[in-house]
Each structure stands twice: as C-alpha cells, then as structure tokens.
Amino acid sequence: MTGMAGMTTPGPPTEPPEAERAVDCRGLSHRFGDHLAVDDVSLWIAPGEVFGLLGPNGAGKTTTIRLLTTLLPLRQGRARVFGLDPGRRPMRVRRLLGYVPQELSADGSLTGRENVMLFARLFDVPRAQRWERVTEVLAAMELTEAADRVVAGYSGGMVRRLELAQALVNRPRLLVLDEPTIGLDPVARSGVWERITELRAATGMTVLMTTHYMDEADALCDRVALMHRGRLRALGAPAELKDQLGPGASLEDVFRHYTGDHLGDAGRQGGLRDVRRTRRTAGRLG
Amino acid sequence: MSAVPDAPRAAWAEAPVPPSWRRLPDRVFALCLVELEKLRRDRTELFTRAVQPALWLLIFGETFTRLRAIPTGPVPYLDYLAPGILAQSALFIAIFYGIQIIWERDAGVLTKLLVTPTPRAALVTGKAFAAGVRALAQAVVVLVLSALLGVALNANPLHLLGVAAVLMLGAAFFSCLSMTIAGLVLTRDRLMGIGQAITMPLFFGSNALYPIELMPHWLQTVSRFNPLSYEVDALRGLLIGTPAHLLLDFGVLAGSVVIGVTAASALLGRLAR
Numbered sequence: 001m002t003g004m005a006g007m008t009t010p011g012p013p014t015e016p017p018e019a020e021r022a023v024d025c026r027g028l029s030h031r032f033g034d035h036l037a038v039d040d041v042s043l044w045i046a047p048g049e050v051f052g053l054l055g056p057n058g059a060g061k062t063t064t065i066r067l068l069t070t071l072l073p074l075r076q077g078r079a080r081v082f083g084l085d086p087g088r089r090p091m092r093v094r095r096l097l098g099y100v101p102q103e104l105s106a107d108g109s110l111t112g113r114e115n116v117m118l119f120a121r122l123f124d125v126p127r128a129q130r131w132e133r134v135t136e137v138l139a140a141m142e143l144t145e146a147a148d149r150v151v152a153g154y155s156g157g158m159v160r161r162l163e164l165a166q167a168l169v170n171r172p173r174l175l176v177l178d179e180p181t182i183g184l185d186p187v188a189r190s191g192v193w194e195r196i197t198e199l200r201a202a203t204g205m206t207v208l209m210t211t212h213y214m215d216e217a218d219a220l221c222d223r224v225a226l227m228h229r230g231r232l233r234a235l236g237a238p239a240e241l242k243d244q245l246g247p248g249a250s251l252e253d254v255f256r257h258y259t260g261d262h263l264g265d266a267g268r269q270g271g272l273r274d275v276r277r278t279r280r281t282a283g284r285l286g
Numbered sequence: 287m288s289a290v291p292d293a294p295r296a297a298w299a300e301a302p303v304p305p306s307w308r309r310l311p312d313r314v315f316a317l318c319l320v321e322l323e324k325l326r327r328d329r330t331e332l333f334t335r336a337v338q339p340a341l342w343l344l345i346f347g348e349t350f351t352r353l354r355a356i357p358t359g360p361v362p363y364l365d366y367l368a369p370g371i372l373a374q375s376a377l378f379i380a381i382f383y384g385i386q387i388i389w390e391r392d393a394g395v396l397t398k399l400l401v402t403p404t405p406r407a408a409l410v411t412g413k414a415f416a417a418g419v420r421a422l423a424q425a426v427v428v429l430v431l432s433a434l435l436g437v438a439l440n441a442n443p444l445h446l447l448g449v450a451a452v453l454m455l456g457a458a459f460f461s462c463l464s465m466t467i468a469g470l471v472l473t474r475d476r477l478m479g480i481g482q483a484i485t486m487p488l489f490f491g492s493n494a495l496y497p498i499e500l501m502p503h504w505l506q507t508v509s510r511f512n513p514l515s516y517e518v519d520a521l522r523g524l525l526i527g528t529p530a531h532l533l534l535d536f537g538v539l540a541g542s543v544v545i546g547v548t549a550a551s552a553l554l555g556r557l558a559r
Contacts, residue, residue: 069401071558091403095303099401105394109324121316122402124304150327166398176401 012223012237013046019083022047022174022206023068028077030063037063039230040077047173050200050207052221054214054255060230061210062102065178068208069099082173095123098167098175102182104159106166108152112143115151116165123170137165141195157188164195175199177209181216189216196220214251224251226258233258310411313404317412325419332420336427339375343368343431346495356496361526368432368439369521370494373514375428376421376453380460381485383417384468384477391557392474400558406551410465414547417461418454425453438526445524448532452524455539456517460488462546469553494518513542 018024023045030038038060045051053061066072067086068079074087086093106115116134125133138147141161151159160180167175180196181189197220200207211217217224218238226234226241234241234254241254304312325332343364350356351363358366390396399409433439468477489495491505492514498506509515516538523530 066559071397071400071555094401094403097401099398101394101397103392103394105398107320107324107395109327110320114320114323118316118320119402121319122313122399122404124312124403163398 012240013049015044016046020047021045021080022049022082023051023208024078024080025064025068026078028064028067028074028079030060030067030072030075036230038067041227041230041232042077043225043232043235045206045208047206048200048204049222050196050209050220052217052224053208053210053227054212054217054224054251055210055227056212058229059227061227062178063230064227065176065208065210069097069176070094095170096173098170098172100160100163100167100175100177100180102178104156104163104183106151106154106159106162109150111148111150112138112154112162112165113147115162116169119166120169125169133169137168140168140199141165142191155188156184157191160184160188160192161195164192164199168199171203173206175205175207177207179210179212181211181213193220214255218251226255228259309403310405310408313408314411314415317404317408318415321412321416322419325416325423332423333427335379335420336375336424338378339371339424339428340431342371342374343428343435347371347435356500358497361528362437364432364435365437365526366522366528367495368428368437369525370492370518371432372425372428372449372453372521372525373456373492373518374489374494375424376417376457376517377460377488377514378485379420379424380417380457381464381481381488383413383461384464384466384481385474387413387465387468387554387557388472388474388477396554397558400555406554407547410462410547410550410554411458413465414458414461414543415454417457421453421457422450425449440525440527448524449521452517452520452535452539455536455543456513459513459539459542459546462543462550465550466546466553469550469556472557488512488514492518513538 021044023043025044026042028038028041029036041060041064043051053064055061063072067074068081070086070090070093074085079086081093082096084093084096106112107118110118113134116138117130120130120134135144135147138144141164143158143161143165146154146158151162154162164180167177177196181192184192193216196207199205207220209220221238223235223237224241225232236244238251242249242251245254245257347364347367350367354363356363356366387396396409400406429439464477464481467480471477471480491509492512493509494514498509498515501509516535519530520532520535520539522528523532523535
C-alpha cells in the first residue's frame with residue numbers, strides 16, 4: 001500500500017486497572033427481534049490505544065459501536081466509556097466522543113467550514129476559540145484550500161477527511177471510526193490512514209475503529225478483536241495473532257482459522273457492495 | 287507533520303461546559319443557523335415550490351370567485367381563499383420534513399448528530415424552524431401574487447408580524463407531525479404514503495377553502511381538532527380582517543408545537559437504531 005512506509009505502531013498495551021480504561025465491556029449483548037447481533041462481548045481498550053473491531057458485514061461491529069456511542073439502549077451486559085455508563089450518562093459520554101459513521105455523511109449543501117463549525121457549536125467550543133479551532137482541524141485534514149467550497153463538489157476521500165475534522169473539533173478522548181475507508185480508492189484510503197497515524201502520534205487519542213480490510217487493521221491497530229456472527233473469536237495484537245498461527249500467516253489467515261469462514265472479496269479490495277455504496281453517496285452529494 | 291493540535295492530553299474535551307439550561311437554546315440556535323445557510327444556497331427551490339400555491343390561487347380562486355358557489359359574506363371569495371392557500375403552502379412544505387429526517391438518517395447525518403451532546407428536542411426544533419422559514423419565503427410569493435390579483439390585504443406591520451408568527455408555528459407543528467410519523471414508520475416509502483394520505487384530509491377538513499359552517503356536523507367536529515383551522519382563522523383575521531379568535535388560535539398552535547416537538551424528539555432515537 002502506498003504512503004504507509006515508515007509508519008509503525010507501538011506494541012500492545014498492558015492491561016490497565018479498570019478505572020483507567022478508555023472502554024470496558026463485559027458480557028455485552030444486543031438483540032434485534034430474534035437476531036442476536038452482539039453476543040456476550042467482553043473487551044477493554046487502554047487509553048491511547050488504536051483498537052480494531054474486525055469482521056465481515058453483519059458480524060456485529062457496528063452494533064457494538066452503537067451500544068458504546070449511546071445510539072442503542074444497553075439492555076444486557078455492562079459498558080463503560082472512560083468510566084461512564086453510556087446508558088445512564090449519555091450526554092457526558094457523547095461529550096467525550098468523536099464519531100465518524102460508515103456513510104459519507106457530510107452535508108453536501110454546506111461548505112466544509114460550515115460543516116465543521118456546526119459541530120464546534122454543538123460541542124460548546126467557546127466562541128472565542130471557534131474559528132481558530134475549525135481552521136486548525138481543517139488544516140490538519142489538509143482541507144484548507146477546499147474549506148470554503150460547497151461539499152457537494154468534494155471527492156469521497158475529501159468528505160471522509162472532512163468528517164474526521166468534524167469528529168476532532170471537540171478534541172475527543174475517544175475517536176470512533178466505523179469503516180473509515182469503505183468505498184474509497186487506494187490513494188484516498190492511504191490519505192485517511194496517514195491522517196489517523198499522524199493524529200495519534202500528535203495527541204495520543206484513543207481510537208476505536210471497525211473495518212473489514214485486514215491490511216488496514218494490520219497497519220493501524222495496536223490490537224484487534226475478530227468478530228463473527230456477533231461473537232468475539234480472537235483478540236490480540238495483529239503480530240501476536242499471526243505468530244500464533246505460524247510463520248508467514250496473514251491476518252486474513254488468522255480470521256479464517258478462528259471462524260472457519262473467509263471475508264470474501266470485500267475483505268481484500270472493496271467489493272460490489274462498496275461500489276454501490278460509493279455510487280449512492282456520490283449521487284446524494286452531487 | 288501538519289497542524290494537528292498538540293494540546294496537553296488532560297485538557298482535551300475538558301473545556302468548561304456551559305450550564306445545562308443553556309444547552310437547548312444554544313443548540314437550537316446552532317441548528318437554525320445551519321438551516322438558514324442551506325436555504326441561502328437553495329433560493330431557486332423556494333420559488334419553484336411556490337408554483338403550486340400560485341396555481342391554486344389563480345385557477346381555483348379565480349374560478350370559484352366567478353361561480354359564487356361558496357358563501358363568504360361580504361368578503362370576495364379570492365380574499366377569503368388567500369389566507370387558506372398561505373396555510374396550505376406551509377402545510378405542504380412541512381408535511382414532508384419527516385422524509386428529510388429519514389434521508390438524513392440514511393445518509394448518516396442524523397446518526398452523527400445524535401452522538402453529539404445535543405438534546406433530541408433541539409434537533410427537532412431546528413428542523414421545525416427550517417420548515418417555518420421555508421413557509422415564510424413561500425408566503426412572500428403567495429402574498430405578492432394575492433395583492434396583484436386584487437386581494438385587499440391588511441398591510442399593518444404588526445399584523446404582518448402576526449402572520450409570520452402564525453405561519454412559523456403552523457409549519458413547525460406539521461413538520462413535527464411528519465417527523466413523529468417518521469419515527470413510527472421508519473421508512474421513506476411508508477412515510478410518503480402516509481404523508482399523501484393525511485395531507486388532503488387535513489386540508490379539506492379545515493376552513494382553508496370554505497367556512498366550517500358549511501360542513502356536515504361530524505366534519506365540523508373533526509375540523510375543530512385540526513390545527514390547520516386555527517392557523518387559517520388567525521391568518522384570515524390578520525390579513526383580511528374577518529372576525530377571528532386570535533388568542534385561542536395562537537394558544538392552540540403554540541400548544542400543538544410543544545406537543546409535536548415532544549413527540550417527535552421522543553421517537554427520534556428510534557430512527558438511528
């Protein structure tokens with residue numbers, strides 16, 4: 001992959017005491033009607049860690065994220081975000097989050113700056129700092145020149161970077177990225193990867209991301225959790241998981257080993273589903 | 287390395303939080319501002335949408351004025367009709383705001399907003415405000431056209447201010463009704479169906495086209511529960527000078543908006559599940 005040379009991720013963190021964990025789930029389950037979307041998931045994330053939830057479509061990754069980001073009610077199991085219960089203190093939890101959903105979701109009829117400004121206001125960034133902060137995150141995402149253009153004319157990669165800018169304007173403690181590079185071309189993907197890597201180097205922010213691209217998880221994540229049909233099948237540093245399987249094993253092999261299944265074409269290079277999604281998004285923004 | 291903010295970690299997200307009583311007005315303000323920015327870029331649509339009410343006035347209004355089929359006392363029928371068409375145009379804009387919310391859900395925009403520390407009521411109020419502003423923009427077109435057709439409009443600025451307030455409240459209520467239904471049915475297709483099914487009964491079951499006294503008794507009762515009747519009553523009173531119950535009208539409309547915002551915000555979370 002281009003643009004990834006020289007990027008290294010530090011080793012896996014040691015287990016922090018409960019009170020210091022960025023995220024802590026125990027026995028987390030969620031059911032939609034008869035379908036058990038998340039089944040008894042327990043995991044923790046250390047502050048400053050980049051943690052990946054891996055799995056094919058329908059594995060329960062997005063549902064897990066929705067439970068942690070207060071979008072779904074917590075019915076079974078326990079979850080904490082920086083010690084706060086998302087079910088009981090949703091407003092406090094939301095204040096700590098930056099969230100980028102799967103869809104390319106910026107408002108096409110506003111400019112890049114207006115999109116970010118809205119989020120600065122919604123997160124109570126003090127008026128005196130607002131302009132500076134918005135300019136700063138736009139610059140960090142390399143959108144300075146495009147900032148005052150209407151988003152409908154942005155490329156997919158630019159929209160994704162704009163969404164990162166929106167998610168970062170409140171300086172979140174936990175950045176949640178749901179399939180951050182889905183539907184992007186390889187150049188745009190590596191652009192997003194670079195921004196994420198720079199960001200964690202500069203800020204030590206905790207990142208929770210879902211992906212079904214194994215190379216992405218390998219390059220960005222300190223630890224990954226493999227999910228399949230709602231359950232956690234394996235958890236550890238990518239290198240650790242691969243070593244356990246034997247020399248030359250890829251993360252894809254690890255996944256197949258634990259699930260007896262494979263990710264299909266979508267796991268490698270973005271399948272038909274991505275193409276359709278991108279077309280839909282392009283139609284919407286245009 | 288670009289300009290990624292390099293602040294001390296402990297300070298991140300620890301900015302002083304404004305008192306919670308300010309949260310709702312602050313957020314409503316922020317969301318209204320965004321809606322105004324969108325409207326500013328969207329001016330052509332404001333006018334193309336005014337075509338339908340204009341046609342109602344021109345075709346239906348002119349024809350029925352000649353027919354003299356609807357007894358409206360000393361007031362010419364076109365004058366009687368103009369406030370009804372104003373209310374109708376606001377209704378037609380507002381009733382499809384639920385579709386916009388579903389569209390925003392599908393696009394991930396709503397989900398993202400729901401993960402910010404913003405009360406659901408503020409998101410709903412922001413949309414309701416946008417519906418009101420769109421209704422106002424259309425109202426200007428309808429009023430100018432009415433004046434050109436010779437409708438004797440009251441140009442007292444206080445009355446016009448009242449008209450603006452009534453239209454904003456009406457559009458806000460019907461957009462909330464639409465968002466409430468969106469929260470119940472969850473899909474665009476179903477909402478389209480229901481939207482179309484309720485718009486005409488709301489319109490014809492009100493005093494927009496004819497006096498309530500002409501309706502059969504049961505329909506008169508129904509129309510008393512229809513906020514559109516109160517909207518039209520107030521608009522007619524303010525613009526044409528027909529006897530109106532302004533206090534009751536404003537009371538009913540404001541009350542309906544409060545109920546609408548409450549119901550729509552209670553159901554908004556369902557859209558993101």
